[in-house]
Amino acid sequence: xxxxxxxDAPIIADVxxxxxxxxxxxxxxxxAAARQGARTMIIEQQGCLGGVATSSxxxxxxxxxxxxxxxxxxxxxxxxxxxxxxxxxxxxxxTNDLDGGSAYSGYAPWHRGTVPFEYEAAKRLFDCMVQExxxxxxxxxxxxxxxxxxxxxxxxxxxxxxxxEFIRAQTVVDATGxxxxxxxxxxxxxxxxEEEGHRGWMSPGAMSFVLEDVDAQAxxxxxxxxDYRFREMIAHLRExxxxxxxxxxxxxFELPNPRHYYVKVSPTTHExxxxxxxxxxxxxxxxxxxxEVHTLLNVLRKHFPGFAHARLSQTxxxxxxxxxxxxxxxxxxxxxxxxxxxxxxxxxxxxxxxWDMATPGTEQxxxxxxxxxxxxxxxxxxxxxxxTVDNLLAPGRAISAEWDVLGPFRIMPAAFAMGQGAGTxxxxxxxxxxxxxxVDVPALRQRLRDQGAIVDGPEG
Numbered sequence: 104x105x106x107x108x109x110x111d112a113p114i115i116a117d118v119x120x121x122x123x124x125x126x127x128x129x130x131x132x133x134x135a136a137a138r139q140g141a142r143t144m145i146i147e148q149q150g151c152l153g154g155v156a157t158s159s160x161x162x163x164x165x166x167x168x169x170x171x172x173x174x175x176x177x178x179x180x181x182x183x184x185x186x187x188x189x190x191x192x193x194x195x196x197x198t199n200d201l202d203g204g205s206a207y208s209g210y211a212p213w214h215r216g217t218v219p220f221e222y223e224a225a226k227r228l229f230d231c232m233v234q235e236x237x238x239x240x241x242x243x244x245x246x247x248x249x250x251x252x253x254x255x256x257x258x259x260x261x262x263x264x265x266x267x268e269f270i271r272a273q274t275v276v277d278a279t280g281x282x283x284x285x286x287x288x289x290x291x292x293x294x295x296x297e298e299e300g301h302r303g304w305m306s307p308g309a310m311s312f313v314l315e316d317v318d319a320q321a322x323x324x325x326x327x328x329x330d331y332r333f334r335e336m337i338a339h340l341r342e343x344x345x346x347x348x349x350x351x352x353x354x355x356f357e358l359p360n361p362r363h364y365y366v367k368v369s370p371t372t373h374e375x376x377x378x379x380x381x382x383x384x385x386x387x388x389x390x391x392x393x394x395e396v397h398t399l400l401n402v403l404r405k406h407f408p409g410f411a412h413a414r415l416s417q418t419x420x421x422x423x424x425x426x427x428x429x430x431x432x433x434x435x436x437x438x439x440x441x442x443x444x445x446x447x448x449x450x451x452x453x454x455x456x457x458w459d460m461a462t463p464g465t466e467q468x469x470x471x472x473x474x475x476x477x478x479x480x481x482x483x484x485x486x487x488x489x490x491t492v493d494n495l496l497a498p499g500r501a502i503s504a505e506w507d508v509l510g511p512f513r514i515m516p517a518a519f520a521m522g523q524g525a526g527t528x529x530x531x532x533x534x535x536x537x538x539x540x541x542v543d544v545p546a547l548r549q550r551l552r553d554q555g556a557i558v559d560g561p562e563g
Contacts, residue, residue: 121144121276123277129499130184130233136533137238145239149243152233155515159311167197168215171478177453179557194225209326219358220359273532309422309423313358313415315413332354336407434503446481451483454512458507498522
């Protein structure tokens with residue numbers, strides 16, 4: 104059963120580039136487009152920019168350096184953001200964390216170049232940078248449906264406290280993470296592990312939370328002794344009936360204040376079929392997650408070194424979603440492309456992260472043990488171009504790629520870099536009238552170099 108609603112939506116803006124979603128990809132896209140001289144607007148359904156960084160409390164960025172820690176692979180807008188936070192005393196620079204694995208407690212031995220940051224400072228900085236660039240910013244506004252004429256989006260119906268409104272746009276960047284715009288534009292796409300015959304299988308969500316008054320020395324000493332994911336501790340607790348969760352690991356990351364930690368994953372949401380596009384699933388994840396955080400905190404206080412006096416500071420207002428829909432783009436990046444270190448003629452970004460995709464009922468895909476030929480991977484422009492719509496791009500975790508490729512590609516620094524590429528391309532397309540697939544790629548890559556972005560690896 105259904106009902107029909109017919110109405111006239113007031114036109115509230117007419118822009119050259121409309122960015123839907125204010126996470127890392129959206130921030131990168133909006134800033135890049137505006138700095139290319141495009142009339143730009145960004146809409147975000149929450150009350151701050153940053154996406155999972157700020158609304159889901161994922162308080163660190165990694166993957167911006169090569170896996171061996173020898174050189175940066177992501178700079179441009181991401182480096183500008185980090186540099187400004189560091190200058191403000193609100194982040195730790197990646198250069199503090201390159202030798203011999205991470206110096207901060209809670210990180211894995213392979214983590215290098217991590218950038219822990221403070222949430223409130225990041226929110227404030229993103230606001231400032233958007234305003235400095237002359238971008239029109241609209242919070243508490245969600246993309247509903249695109250209006251499509253002759254294979255092009257002419258504008259977007261959006262929802263806010265003011266009701267249903269319409270924004271005219273020459274080009275659109277879908278930075279929703281869930282490919283909401285591309286999905287509602289009927290672009291071809293996959294969801295979860297659909298290509299392997301498991302449409303309902305998606306990575307588990309993450310209810311992150313922040314703890315205060317952690318004894319950083321005690322926690323760090325235990326991690327550095329070798330059980331950095333607490334597998335031995337958890338196995339023991341399970342034997343004595345003190346660990347009722349499906350998780351076999353525990354992860355807590357040190358923030359700039361070493362007495363503050365964010366715990367990355369609550370055991371609750373490691374369930375098969377966690378669909379981040381289903382509001383009922385998200386609601387259950389939030390309500391159940393908050394209850395489980397309270398239960399887990401009691402276990403930490405009783406058994407885990409450093410947490411005896413820990414206090415819960417906050418739980419994330421938005422549950423972290425690793426992946427849902429992915430576009431089928433002009434090019435789909437294959438697992439073999441990353442494994443073999445393939446170079447692309449249309450590379451717009453690099454990533455230094457590794458295989459890291461959690462599947463339902465398991466901790467990781469076994470592929471994380473497979474060697475990647477180069478200490479970075481290239482992200483081509485073709486993987487952010489959806490099929491069937493001429494003036495739409497989808498950077499971030501909704502890119503066109505095989506499931507395992509999302510491990511190194513979905514991280515936040517890579518999303519900033521992809522967004523920078525997308526925003527630059529969108530501005531070029533808006534000014535020339537070209538379809539996204541027809542943008543002059545050599546010129547795009549040169550513009551990104553001019554912006555300080557890295558689009559060529561030293562082995563390229």
